Amino acid sequence: MLTIGQLADYAGVTTKAVRHYHERGLLAEPGRDSSGYRRYDAQHALTLVKIRTLADAGMPLARVKDLLDADPDTFAAAIAEIDQDIRKRIAQLRRARAQLAQLRGGDRLFVSPEIADYLDELRELGVSERQVCLERDGWILMHAASPEDVSRWIAEKRRLLADPEFRTLYREHDAAYDWSPDDPRLPALAERTRTWAAGHHPSEAERVDNPTIARLAARTQAGASSPAWDRLARLIKS
16 A cells, blocks of 8 residues: 555656645545555556546546546547647647747848848958848848849949958948047048049949948948947048
8 A cells, every 4th residue: 555655656746746636536535544644556556647647648637537437439539639739739839949940040030041141241250240230220121112122232232342442441430330539540431431432333233222332431321320420421421
């Protein structure tokens, strides 16, 4: 004969679970010995193992009692129903995981693969995450406004990134965000930017919306502002 603790250990449940099964009418309560303790026999242990197995498989406790003594056909039908429910839950979990994977993908949740690759190139160049986010937000808006032109624009940006001087200017403009507006480096950076722009021949893609110098120099995109950038834009235009 077993105590409630020994029975629970044998079946791999807690004593609280055993008492709960008593309350639900799933497990018959045994008589008490002369000391007032419940004593469980092998049949109790067998029934408890069945209850735990069915519950672990996803069977609602409300149905467990009926299935403990069900005939084979009824039992098989109930198991098939549980299996179908589990399959549905698995499908839901897989969809949830796919959505989480997209969220982990960061930029790729909001922009096309070619734009996401371009943003990764900026990171590899050492561009700040602040600037990458500004670029990303700009591309999201541009794609919404004129999706048919995005491929040309992104091709132009990649062509420009192949220019060592443009890459240097881009990184310095990015760094200038945190400079003082009185920083003596700003006039020199503005002059180099004007010189580069004067020798640069815009392609057809740039003429569509000029997503290069406009954003590099003027920084008119919402949220892309700092005292140093504002002064740099004025210096470039002067």
